[in-house]
Amino acid sequence: MPDFDMLVIGSGPGGQKAAIAAAKLGRRVAVIDRPDMVGGVSIHTGTVPSKTLREAVLYLTGLAQRDLYGQSYRLKEEITVADLTARTRHVVGLEVDVVRSQLARNQITLLAGTGRFMDDHTVAVRDASGQDRLLTADHIVIATGTRPARPASVEFDDRTVMDSDSVLSMEKVPRSMVIVGAGVIGMEYASMFAALGSKITVVEQRAGMLDFCDVEVVEALKYRLRDLAVTFRFGETVAAVERHEQGTLTVLESGKKIAADAVMYSAGRQGLTDELDLGKAGLSADGRGRITVDEHYRTEVPHIYAVGDVIGFPALAATSMEQGRAAAYHACDEPVNPMHHLQPIGIYTIPEISFIGRTEDQLTKDRVPFEVGVSRYRELARGQIVGDAHGVLKLLVSPEDRRLLGVHCFGSGATELIHIGQAVMGCGGTVDYLVDAVFNYPTLAESYKVAALDVTNKIREIDRMKR
Ligand SMILES: Cc1cc2nc3c(=O)[nH]c(=O)nc-3n(C[C@H](O)[C@H](O)[C@H](O)COP(=O)(O)OP(=O)(O)OC[C@H]3O[C@@H](n4cnc5c(N)ncnc54)[C@H](O)[C@@H]3O)c2cc1C
Numbered sequence: 003m004p005d006f007d008m009l010v011i012g013s014g015p016g017g018q019k020a021a022i023a024a025a026k027l028g029r030r031v032a033v034i035d036r037p038d039m040v041g042g043v044s045i046h047t048g049t050v051p052s053k054t055l056r057e058a059v060l061y062l063t064g065l066a067q068r069d070l071y072g073q074s075y076r077l078k079e080e081i082t083v084a085d086l087t088a089r090t091r092h093v094v095g096l097e098v099d100v101v102r103s104q105l106a107r108n109q110i111t112l113l114a115g116t117g118r119f120m121d122d123h124t125v126a127v128r129d130a131s132g133q134d135r136l137l138t139a140d141h142i143v144i145a146t147g148t149r150p151a152r153p154a155s156v157e158f159d160d161r162t163v164m165d166s167d168s169v170l171s172m173e174k175v176p177r178s179m180v181i182v183g184a185g186v187i188g189m190e191y192a193s194m195f196a197a198l199g200s201k202i203t204v205v206e207q208r209a210g211m212l213d214f215c216d217v218e219v220v221e222a223l224k225y226r227l228r229d230l231a232v233t234f235r236f237g238e239t240v241a242a243v244e245r246h247e248q249g250t251l252t253v254l255e256s257g258k259k260i261a262a263d264a265v266m267y268s269a270g271r272q273g274l275t276d277e278l279d280l281g282k283a284g285l286s287a288d289g290r291g292r293i294t295v296d297e298h299y300r301t302e303v304p305h306i307y308a309v310g311d312v313i314g315f316p317a318l319a320a321t322s323m324e325q326g327r328a329a330a331y332h333a334c335d336e337p338v339n340p341m342h343h344l345q346p347i348g349i350y351t352i353p354e355i356s357f358i359g360r361t362e363d364q365l366t367k368d369r370v371p372f373e374v375g376v377s378r379y380r381e382l383a384r385g386q387i388v389g390d391a392h393g394v395l396k397l398l399v400s401p402e403d404r405r406l407l408g409v410h411c412f413g414s415g416a417t418e419l420i421h422i423g424q425a426v427m428g429c430g431g432t433v434d435y436l437v438d439a440v441f442n443y444p445t446l447a448e449s450y451k452v453a454a455l456d457v458t459n460k461i462r463e464i465d466r467m468k469r
């Protein structure tokens with residue numbers, strides 16, 4: 003008899019939910035992780051600390067209140083790293099406790115150490131003293147996540163040349179900073195440091211950024227960030243980063259040089275598979291350390307599953323959790339629906355971005371006709387009350403069957419508001435539901451009704467022409 007029915011390697015969102023799902027079905031489950039990493043990248047260096055830092059930045063800088071109290075409004079004049087990290091440490095500590103307690107009350111064994119395969123049913127767990135313990139299981143779930151990719155040519159000192167892990171333990175808020183890579187991580191940190199008053203330069207090798215988002219929303223974000231003294235260098239690649247006594251010098255392939263107190267790399271991530279001895283289980287990873295799976299999250303070895311960032315796109319805490327649950331149900335022969343095709347995207351820039359469904363560009367490319375309805379926060383009572391004059395909600399609606407094709411939101415509460423659109427779309431509702439519904443007043447949610455009226459007015463005008 004094997005030691006466990008299921009062994010999970012990695013305690014991030016994917017691993018946690020796989021373990022709990024299997025335990026709820028009465029299976030004997032163990033989760034392996036390093037003692038200082040319980041909760042995964044998500045809790046220690048990714049989602050949770052970065053979103054907590056964002057809240058601390060917004061609160062202490064008073065940025066979100068400046069439309070109401072004036073452009074010089076600040077809660078605290080000199081914001082130190084200690085001010086910022088106090089809140090992060092507090093929240094991370096609480097979240098680790100929640101994970102530990104959830105695992106314990108579901109009778110899941112938490113094993114401290116690093117796991118690696120000995121064969122396709124056996125994992126060796128090496129503890130801090132270097133001792134190995136061999137464990138066997140019917141099913142194994144790999145949920146080992148990723149680490150920041152570090153180009154070999156760049157010397158990281160984690161003080162002036164950092165990645166998104168080491169930026170969390172920086173000694174002081176830099177006066178100036180170069181951010182390499184305008185992906186989601188890069189733009190979230192660019193927003194936070196710009197809000198703190200750092201002079202930011204973003205270097206991105208592609209011609210633009212966040213190209214999966216609505217074009218108008220990305221334009222609006224760029225405008226807002228430029229207003230906070232962010233410089234964008236698109237179509238530029240970093241050739242070298244030099245460390246000097248006075249700071250850093252980033253040299254671009256075009257020959258430009260950028261002097262700054264610090265540099266942060268956010269140029270992609272690498273799957274954490276190199277320590278797993280995958281070959282011993284009959285598995286392999288690609289050049290970026292990712293493992294290939296089928297629609298049930300099964301690897302090439304059918305009783306070994308892989309979930310979360312280690313399988314690549316979309317690499318979100320939100321999707322990783324769902325993949326973990328689905329993998330465990332499949333392994334335990336429990337019926338499970340395939341993941342819903344509608345998945346929200348939330349980007350915690352300042353202001354935040356969120357969307358569901360398709361963009362205008364995608365619909366145009368797919369030759370799907372659509373009409374647009376817009377609501378601006380400055381015309382909502384709640385928008386005025388919270389001091390957000392720039393927020394906007396946009397509905398993309400089919401003039402043929404009046405169903406929602408996409409919802410795009412930019413501004414306060416966007417990542418929460420989007421779920422109203424998700425529910426309507428997921429349940430196959432039409433824009434008429436939003437026209438007829440009564441919303442609490444004054445709320446930002448009312449923007450759905452305003453945008454729905456706007457789009458139906460436009461559709462009516464077109465229909466009238468046809469008569
Ligand atoms: C800065 C940043 C911000 C982010 N913000 C968001 C956000 O706002 N929203 C969102 O949805 N997603 C966000 N993400 C992505 C999110 O954090 C990841 O998608 C999520 O953490 C992936 O979960 P996972 O289950 O793959 O495991 P991870 O959270 O990556 O954790 C993997 C765990 O496996 C452990 N492990 C690795 N190898 C071994 C081994 N050999 N033995 C034992 N244990 C091992 C590691 O120690 C780690 O604890 C962000 C990521 C970053 C970096």
Ligand SMILES: NC(=O)c1ccc[n+]([C@@H]2O[C@H](COP(=O)([O-])OP(=O)(O)OC[C@H]3O[C@@H](n4cnc5c(N)ncnc54)[C@H](O)[C@@H]3O)[C@@H](O)[C@H]2O)c1
Pocket residue numbers: 182183184185186187188190205206207208238239240268269270271316317318348349350
């Ligand atoms: N809110 C969220 O949901 C959230 C937040 C943060 C991170 N994440 C996830 O974390 C993952 C990693 O994010 P990321 O931003 O690090 O990676 P990414 O791959 O999305 O972006 C990296 C960017 O860096 C650019 N780049 C790479 N090398 C460069 C160079 N030498 N010079 C200039 N530009 C260069 C790339 O062109 C790319 O645009 C993503 O999957 C993301 O979805 C999600």
